[in-house]
Amino acid sequence: MNLWGIIAIVLVPSLVTCAVIAKDGDVEEEGLYSKSDHVVILTQRNFERKVYNQNHAALVQFYNSYCGHCRGFAPKFKALAAEVAPWKNIFQFKVIDCSIEENNEICREFEVMAYPSLRYIHEHYVKANGNVGDRIQMTDTAEKLKSQLITKMQAEQSMGRLAFAPKLSIASYASYAAALNDVPNDVTYTFLVFESENSTVGSELALDINDYNHIKVKRVYDTSELAEKAGVSHFPGLVAVSTMLDANPLTPKNPSKQNLLKAVNKFLKSKNYAFPTRDTPEQEMTQNEHSGEKLTSSNLDVVYYSDLEKTLKTSLHTEITRYKSLTGEALEALLDYLHVLRTTFPFKNNNLRDYIEDLHDTLKTRSEWNGNDVYEIVKRLENVHAPVYMSQLEYIGCKGSQSKYRGYTCGLWTLFHTLTVNAAQKPGTETGLKVLRVMHGYVKHFFGCTTCSEHFQAMAARNRLFDVKENDKAVLWLWISHNEVNLRLAGDVTEDPEHPKIQFPSVTKCPECRLARGAWNLPAVYQYLLNVYGTGNIRDARQVNSAASAPSPFSNLDIGMLSLLYILSFIILILVIKYFLTKRLYRKRHYKHGRGKV
Structure with a gap:
């Protein structure tokens, strides 16, 4: 050669x-999903093209990639999307990550105030004020969500939509001839599913085989005269009927939808039926480009200024701007948050301090703001005071082994630990108490994980956050609460396997923080927190020498x-x-x- x-x-x-x-x-992968997950990935650039005026219906999930509930829901959503992939000509699953700044305006227009949020979009949907889709209730299992979607599609069809989909309604018939009366002449076999009106099995079967040529599925009441004539006594029941009205009972012993589908396929195979060719792309194992990197153990109890800045920017760009109309208690919570930042954040850059002060003073001039206006003010003032951020805005201490782990949630805990500690080191003030109240208000109104927010508010009430009276107690309250969350989420699907949720500080990091039999030595813990989160101990990104940490x-x-x-x-x-x-x-x-x- x-x-x-x-x-x-x-x-x-x-x-x-x-x-x-x-x-x-279009993108192949973003946030928690990739194209191989049988979902359409929506972005600000393709949203209108892929959502409006489509020839199919869709379920759009608005999610936040750092939201623990969204991370936990993602595997269920992916599994369901893969299961109903044969419905793609009728119904598709679509996702958009609201934590990405450029997508934020769309999420705001759709009035998404909880993550994850599900919206049903019917075919030929048009863009207009107030057209934000039909809200679909979140469920704890994929099976429940599927049943809810089928029920929704049945209702849609009854209103004249989904005319291109299989007929999902149910009827009574006295004979096979009556049941097949409206079936087109080119249909070779019609599968009758005998079931109750509330059952979704027949509709699901019809959707599963919607692309089978010359095949139909019809739902029949289990109480109809035809059920008795067909000898069906076990429901849901299944009978295959030919154009010559020859009937073949196919009801399996366990008549689940999956078993009914197997019975249909087995019957058609025996008739040498030509099954359609379906696209079944292999599930690709996607991995973050940095997934092979590991932080050294010495980095785990260190605060990096880059983490604080990136968290702050995410907070201001994507969380406080998600309200379509910002007023009342939420606006007050935002102003309090900005006030605490201007007095307690460990600024290494006067431009950032001036920017926060200017943002606070601007937003307090009105009692109501439009979310788009807030976003424009955030961007405009950022340019006025540029350069605002001195780091490359990459997570270092809070970087996960994959992009779906840690990140912003870790950064938010780090930010508020830093604020409580720096407030406690200001003698003669009660800023530490204000930090806890501000954190409560921020998580309640802005944090992009609804379930997480609800858990935090319940914990705050249970642990009597508003009864804390001293700055050092504020530092310890947040530490106790953080460990309580770690205990609850240890082993959860959202846990980074490379960074397990432990009770911190570990014995290795702080031997003196534990007394005999494992009890906490609170004075030592308090000193440990001061050492880690104090302003003088926060590292600049330029101090990071590890190749695994440096961008x-x-x-x-x-x-x-x-x-x-x-x-x-x-x-x-x-x-x-x-x-x-x-x-x-x-x-x-x-x-x-x-x-x-x-």
């Missing part, structure tokens, strides 16, 4: 690996090209060495031959 052949082998895979292709603003200065393309250059240099070096060795060997042989002639 010549040199150019070798270069081609090396070059082509490298360029393929480095290339990122986007089509019309890479190169893009994926840069790294790919550097790797390519390295490989090409190595190949050239080998060829040069080979050339000189060959030339030297040739000279030796020539010299020896010459001596033989003398």
Whole structure:
């Protein structure tokens, strides 16, 4: 093989690996979902094109990728999306991550105030004020959500929509001829499902095989005269009827939907039926580009200024702006939050301090704000006081082993621990007490995880947050509450396996924080919290020497090209060495031959 052949082998895979292709603003992966999860990933750039004026209905999930409930719900949503993939011509699952700043305006327009939120969008939906879809109630299982969706689709069809879908209504018939009276002539077999009106099995079966050519499913009341004639006594019952009205009872012993589907497929296979070819893409194991990196244990109890800044920016860009109309108690909670930040945040940059003060003073001038206006003010003042942030805004101490872990939730705990500790170190003030109340107000009105917010409010009431009277007690109250949350979530699906939720500080990190038999030594714990979250101990991102913690200065393309250059240099070096060795060997042989002639 010549040199150019070798270069081609090396070059082509490298360029393929480095290339990122986007089509019309579409993405393959974002937040908690990828395209292989049988969902349509929505963004601000493709939302209108993929939601409005579609020839199918859809369930849109508005979620927040750092919300624990959203993370816990994602596997159920993915499993259901994969299960109902055959419905894609009729009904599709779509998702949008509201924690991404550019998507925030859409989430605000759809009046999403809880995460995750589900909205049913019927076919040919149009964009208009007040058109925010039909709210679908969250459920604790995928099966319950599926039943709720089928019931919704049945109701939609009764209103004249979903005319292109299989008929989902139920009726009574006296004979097979009556049941098949409205069935098109090209239908070879009609499967009758005998069930009660409240059952969703027949409708689900009809949707599952909606792409089977020349096949129909019809729902029949289990109390109808035809049920008795067909000899069906076990429900849901299943009977296959040919165009010649030949009936074949197929009811399995356990008549679940899955078993009914198996019975249908087995029957059709025996008739040499040509099943449709379906796209069944393999589930791809997606992994965050940094998933192989691990933080060293020494980083776990260190606060990085980059974490605080990134958390603060996320808070101001995506959380406080999610209200369509911001007024009353929520506006007061925001003003209190900004006030505490301006007095207690460990600013390393005067521009950020001025920005927070200006934002507070601007927002207190009115009693009601439009969410879009708040966002524009946040962006405008950020430009006025630029540069506001001094770091590259990457999580370091709060970085998870994958993008779906830790991040903002870790950052928010870190922010409020830092605020309580810095407030406690200001003698003669009660700012620490204000920090707890501000945290309560912020989590109640702005934190993008509804279930998490409800848990925190219940814990605050149970642990008597509003009875805390001293700054040092505020520091310890937050520490106790954080450990209570860690205990509740230990082993949960949202837990990062590389960063298990423990009772902190660990014995390794703070041996003196434990007394005999494991009891807490509270004075030592308090001192530990001061040491970790105090202003003087917060590290700048530039102090991070670990390659696993520092953000890479190169893009994926840069790294790919550097790797390519390295490989090409190595190949050239080998060829040069080979050339000189060959030339030297040739000279030796020539010299020896010459001596033989003398």
